[in-house]
Amino acid sequence: MAWDMAKSSVNYILDTSALISLESIDILEQVLEIFSITTTNSVIEELEEFAKYDDKYGKIAKDILKQKSKFTIESCKITESINYLELTDNKLYNLSLKKKFPLITDETKFVHHTRHKIEVYFSTVFLVLLTEVGYLTKKEAMDKLEELRDIRNWRNNIIYLITKNQLGQL
């Protein structure tokens, strides 16, 4: 669908899981056109590691890295650490704290341990956003949610059920 909208001033921080989710359902390019996306060096390193393999995630990682020039890539010093999180996630958490940008991730543990401290959303936020601004039809958004569910092996998890229910009401 042709869509013309100037880049929004809103900035989001994306982790590896969110980038993979968005690229896997072919909406990362559009998200990068509309929003300012920031990530960390560690995420790029994780994607480069994935890209070494010729499997499904390797291909997705390669496609994400082709669009690397469209991200803002930052390194972030850890000033506040959450024990339950790995180093890469702690860097993203600190970047979100420092910049006050919402963090997008599909890692449920990451969400659980940070939700009281930063603004955090699942990648499904962009399915709803792109539908609301008219880039996706409701049916396209529903189909992409089904695709994401399969790729992520979400089955009937909470993210899938709540997003499906809400998209159905649009």
Add this chain to the structure above:
Amino acid sequence: METEQFNIRMPKDLVQDLDIISKLLKVNKSEWVKTKLAEEVHEEKNKLLMELSTLYANGMISKEKIEKLVGKEVADEMESIKIIAQKSVKHGLGYGKKLSKLHS
């Protein structure tokens, strides 16, 4: 890894079958059983938690009930996922509407 003794009595036939597997695969019988059991437990646990979270997402079971069944940690995490999944939709709707207005 911390371990705990767990004794089970098994039918003789099953033990004999395990011996065959062990000899053919040239693996330690106990290690093989432990690996297979771990795979099965992991899968079954995930399946049951998924069913529980489906009930929770659909409002058919309360957080308190989940806490009683599987503990506070799992119940808290399910609550976090539900709240953030709802907030993700709400943010998408709200900000999407704002963007549409700005560009109409």
